Amino acid sequence: MMPVKKIEIIINEIGLLKVLKLLDAAGVSGYTVIKNTTGKGERGLRGGDELTGVFTNSYVMTACPPEKVTAVVESLRPTLKQRGGVCLVSDAQWLIH
Amino acid sequence: MMPVKKIEIIINEIGLLKVLKLLDAAGVSGYTVIKNTTGKGERGLRGGDELTGVFTNSYVMTACPPEKVTAVVESLRPTLKQRGGVCLVSDAQWLIH
Amino acid sequence: MMPVKKIEIIINEIGLLKVLKLLDAAGVSGYTVIKNTTGKGERGLRGGDELTGVFTNSYVMTACPPEKVTAVVESLRPTLKQRGGVCLVSDAQWLIH
Amino acid sequence: MDFNLLISNFLNPPILFFFLGLAAVFVKSDLEIPAPIPKILSLYLLFAIGYKGGVGLAAGGLQTQIVVVLVAAVVMATFVPLYAFFVLRRKLPVADAAAIAATYGSISAVTFITAAALLEKLGIAYGGYMVAAMALMESPAIIVAVLLYRLSSVDRSGAAFSWRELCRAAFFNGSVFLIMGSLVIGALSGDAGAKTLKPFTNDIFAGGLCFFLLDMGIVAAKRLGDLRRAGAFLTAFAILLPLINAALAIPLAYVWGLSQGDAFMFTILCASASYIAVPAAMRLSIPEANPSLYVPMSLAITFPFNIIAGMSLYLAIINYFWS
Amino acid sequence: MDFNLLISNFLNPPILFFFLGLAAVFVKSDLEIPAPIPKILSLYLLFAIGYKGGVGLAAGGLQTQIVVVLVAAVVMATFVPLYAFFVLRRKLPVADAAAIAATYGSISAVTFITAAALLEKLGIAYGGYMVAAMALMESPAIIVAVLLYRLSSVDRSGAAFSWRELCRAAFFNGSVFLIMGSLVIGALSGDAGAKTLKPFTNDIFAGGLCFFLLDMGIVAAKRLGDLRRAGAFLTAFAILLPLINAALAIPLAYVWGLSQGDAFMFTILCASASYIAVPAAMRLSIPEANPSLYVPMSLAITFPFNIIAGMSLYLAIINYFWS
Amino acid sequence: MDFNLLISNFLNPPILFFFLGLAAVFVKSDLEIPAPIPKILSLYLLFAIGYKGGVGLAAGGLQTQIVVVLVAAVVMATFVPLYAFFVLRRKLPVADAAAIAATYGSISAVTFITAAALLEKLGIAYGGYMVAAMALMESPAIIVAVLLYRLSSVDRSGAAFSWRELCRAAFFNGSVFLIMGSLVIGALSGDAGAKTLKPFTNDIFAGGLCFFLLDMGIVAAKRLGDLRRAGAFLTAFAILLPLINAALAIPLAYVWGLSQGDAFMFTILCASASYIAVPAAMRLSIPEANPSLYVPMSLAITFPFNIIAGMSLYLAIINYFWS
Numbered sequence A, B, C: 001m002m003p004v005k006k007i008e009i010i011i012n013e014i015g016l017l018k019v020l021k022l023l024d025a026a027g028v029s030g031y032t033v034i035k036n037t038t039g040k041g042e043r044g045l046r047g048g049d050e051l052t053g054v055f056t057n058s059y060v061m062t063a064c065p066p067e068k069v070t071a072v073v074e075s076l077r078p079t080l081k082q083r084g085g086v087c088l089v090s091d092a093q094w095l096i097h
Numbered sequence D, E, F: 001m002d003f004n005l006l007i008s009n010f011l012n013p014p015i016l017f018f019f020l021g022l023a024a025v026f027v028k029s030d031l032e033i034p035a036p037i038p039k040i041l042s043l044y045l046l047f048a049i050g051y052k053g054g055v056g057l058a059a060g061g062l063q064t065q066i067v068v069v070l071v072a073a074v075v076m077a078t079f080v081p082l083y084a085f086f087v088l089r090r091k092l093p094v095a096d097a098a099a100i101a102a103t104y105g106s107i108s109a110v111t112f113i114t115a116a117a118l119l120e121k122l123g124i125a126y127g128g129y130m131v132a133a134m135a136l137m138e139s140p141a142i143i144v145a146v147l148l149y150r151l152s153s154v155d156r157s158g159a160a161f162s163w164r165e166l167c168r169a170a171f172f173n174g175s176v177f178l179i180m181g182s183l184v185i186g187a188l189s190g191d192a193g194a195k196t197l198k199p200f201t202n203d204i205f206a207g208g209l210c211f212f213l214l215d216m217g218i219v220a221a222k223r224l225g226d227l228r229r230a231g232a233f234l235t236a237f238a239i240l241l242p243l244i245n246a247a248l249a250i251p252l253a254y255v256w257g258l259s260q261g262d263a264f265m266f267t268i269l270c271a272s273a274s275y276i277a278v279p280a281a282m283r284l285s286i287p288e289a290n291p292s293l294y295v296p297m298s299l300a301i302t303f304p305f306n307i308i309a310g311m312s313l314y315l316a317i318i319n320y321f322w323s
């Protein structure tokens, strides 16, 4: 077991590619994406509209070493400010296999 | 970064609207929903049956200030008791953007 | 509220059944599954290919009493080693209803 | 009972695909129809059957025959859940008894469709208004069951009872609303509409039905395990109730002077049990009821029983009396 | 205005299914078309309309008429977002003004398709090259809007402006790319191809359209609430702009000598507003703009207005002048 | 090699849609066919081809010709993975060698379907039993590969080897099970069934194929990048193996007296490589093998090579010898 930080990001589907590029650039070793999530936030209700794709969110999760967290979240901040979305950081243990 | 509580709820899809209404009523600022999840619990295996929708779950996540947690979970308790489901609370940091 | 450990597993979709069997065998009381997730890790980019199903992941979450964690993760270790994937463990509170 | 009829029904592609679905689970194949395809297939079937029914209804005009059929439909759809509830109540808690009663009081559109395919193969006609009868039979059982449940149980949830929500669950749940809506649109849009839509609603219909039944076979086989929990009483119930309902429906149809085809479709409606509209409504309105009882009963016993043996049996009896 | 025309248009199954979708939300039915079915239906419609257009284009050969139509299309698709932007800028922030301008400068394929169904019903012909015109009209408004936005706003994001990304969003976004590609393939693959694909692209088309409009009705009704935020100005704008655009398009079509059918389709293109291609492109290129304004305007007001009243109105006017 | 044949094949809509998919990725369009549509399209194609094959089989009756073809199919499907494994073993670890050998020993249903469309266009007949041959050729390579892998490798996983699981992966994996099942149902359900299902299995088939190939083009282009990792040896292998297999299949077909159409379909089966059934089975039974090798090889090289150049080449050679 290795202590890591879990970073969870919720972002509009159309901004997903941008976020993944930023994660790659920040040097994370991997990530997991769940598409087609919906939700409600400052920018109102999303979902119930699969037509335009404009109101659909993606959920991205990446586990990374604690020392990388600042770099990752700082690189995400401008995109989240511009496009909306949420970023949560929490503690977890990674099973080394 | 702001400390928040992450509340995760797993609820039968047909009860989803009820849960979202309760969250709105409890004054959370937003939430994220992942539909079409499956699982197993006290009430047996769900999933493998997209026909009736009766065995499908939704996953709801909301991040809220620690002082709101009690209000939120207490408002959810009767619904979870009646319909089954799971509610987990954990700690996280919210990236302010 | 009851303290539990949240175990999150990301595994190739074709290995999902195996993981669920292991969880059942380890005596967890329930779990939640999100299918059709994608991601990137040691074994390269997954997703963007729903054709073969070979590059699709599933996300499995189970909440269990802290004393069960070791048994669960140890039973998962060989499968994760062989098939790739990620297992994270974190703390949470379970709402008793 | 006509053995050829049984065989001919059995060799219909949709029925065979149902068995293929069962077989897939028994040999542990990983064949599955991924979500949300089963959902959209069921919307398609409801759309097509509703639309075709509407076209038939418009073509036929409103006659006394129709009124008789529709009244008969509502009567049976109200009576069946009532008597079923009191039978079930002897062995089961209120919530489960009410939910199962609703399941058997309502109808199964796919059983109806499969029966229609059999009639078509045999060249026996039935009225387009039978689809209207089907649509009318979906909701009453839901209302009756929820009322029985409210009357018989001490309300644990403390939630106020809302007629508004009940009617919404009964009349406006997705399946009922779509079939009703398509029926009205089919009746309104006339010959020109029917002709443009024919390739979609009629020609490719059999294919959609095959895929849907393949999925139903898979789901039914997966739910078979739940039946162990249900026990012998409910398993027997799931076979006896269609037989009893058919035994009630056939004489009624005879007395009311329904044509051979209409009588058969009416019998099928009474004998079939819901596994889409009612489970969804029960989950909403009687959440205490256990879906691992009412879903496998209707899906894994009553449905296959009806399409394999029941349908041929009812038709043989009707043929005997009507000719 | 021909009242029969209005009724006949109104009783088209696709239009009726749009209303059924609206009704489902108003009565709070839980009817929904689950993701990703609406997406695949829209891909199907684009594929079919593009392919049929390509076949028509190949059959027609290249004449001056076609060149005129295509030039007219590009001119209007560039002019509309320009004038709309300056109107909107009086009341709205730059980002929103630009995004709404793009929405109204571009086109709606489903409005086009519904109009085509009306013409077919009335036996009025139009050229296969109108589909090419439609494809050409999707992108210019996106380019114009993004340029207007860059010129009028202080760039807050600090991101370098990339022509490359803009062109990709305008010309290669999924919808535009698929309709263009299908058009080319339809033109290349000739009679044999058209014949094999006909059951898929033509025969079942009406059914796919009905389902799609059912979903559009549901989504439009759900988005109606957003309009309160949009306010009276934008609501009026969403009805006036199609009327103004039609008032510009009809005389142009007359002067340029378009046939009656072509003139109608050209008018519909100018009067319609995008709700698939443009919203996606705006979300990417002008993320500051609020989609809760431009999506419901085009989807919940302009689209229903056009298919219910607009279409019949434009056609009545064209009938008057062309005959 | 007949140049007209190449062009005529190339201008088939399905092939053109494959290129459109490739193009979408190259211009970085965001066009995509969302999950689970590709899955359901592939189930549809397997259903349709299986069913049509079964109908053809029932129509033909069992003759010696059929037995010869089926034996030939099994022989080749067993021999190819054997020789391929020993070639690959010189450069690759056991797991990868076995998985790639299985990929090339098995077949691709979509290549088969595309070849069938070409024959139909040219008016050349082939037997319905070729579909049975195809179904028979899916599994042996999986069995052979897993056995070779178990025999050649020290078992690191410590898991007991289970014949039961192997057979399930080989014979009952979703794709194999559905095509086999549909074949049997097609054979059982006779003329009446075939007629009702024709609009679904035949008429809209070309459209489904176009959409599927559009997706395959997108996926193939996305996977092209993986090939850099695969290197020159595997890239060459992915083109040479179909050629060698065709060079083995054509003389065999000649000696065994297959008709022109049957010989061509047999050759295509031998030359094609699996990218649905085998990858799923390998992922399950040889999880150590790297899917980023075997999937792009078969999907992004062998499949396009066969449908663009291979098919025309094999047919030209067969035309030469058979006439």
Ligand SMILES: Nc1ncnc2c1ncn2[C@@H]1O[C@H](COP(=O)(O)O)[C@@H](O)[C@H]1O
Binding pocket: A010, A011, A038, A039, A040, A041, A042, A043, A044, A045, A046, A057, A083, A084, A085, A086, B028, B029, B030, B031, B032, B033, B061, B062, B063, B064
């Ligand atoms: N407090 C919250 N908890 C969980 N998810 C949230 C929360 N606020 C916003 N979201 C998610 O983030 C998306 C964008 O939020 P926003 O930018 O605030 O509109 C929403 O659609 C939700 O899916």
Ligand SMILES: Nc1ncnc2c1ncn2[C@@H]1O[C@H](COP(=O)(O)O)[C@@H](O)[C@H]1O
Binding pocket: B010, B011, B038, B039, B040, B041, B042, B043, B044, B045, B046, B057, B083, B084, B085, B086, C028, C029, C030, C031, C032, C033, C061, C062, C063, C064
């Ligand atoms: N221990 C658990 N860990 C994670 N998810 C659970 C757990 N128990 C139940 N669930 C989820 O909650 C749903 C309802 O559970 P239940 O009400 O216990 O049947 C299940 O279908 C699972 O998706």
Ligand SMILES: Nc1ncnc2c1ncn2[C@@H]1O[C@H](COP(=O)(O)O)[C@@H](O)[C@H]1O
Binding pocket: A028, A029, A030, A031, A032, A033, A061, A062, A063, A064, C010, C011, C038, C039, C040, C041, C042, C043, C044, C045, C046, C057, C083, C084, C085, C086
């Ligand atoms: N650092 C990470 N954070 C989150 N998810 C990961 C991470 N690394 C790998 N994954 C997920 O686990 C899957 C398998 O990883 P791997 O076995 O490393 O290829 C990937 O496709 C991702 O979905």
Ligand code: NA
Binding pocket: D080, D103, D104, D105, D106, D107, D245, D269, D270, D271, D272, D273
């Ligand atoms: Na009934």
Ligand code: NA
Binding pocket: E080, E103, E104, E105, E106, E107, E245, E269, E270, E271, E272, E273
């Ligand atoms: Na316009």
Ligand code: NA
Binding pocket: F080, F103, F104, F105, F106, F107, F245, F269, F270, F271, F272, F273
């Ligand atoms: Na092969």
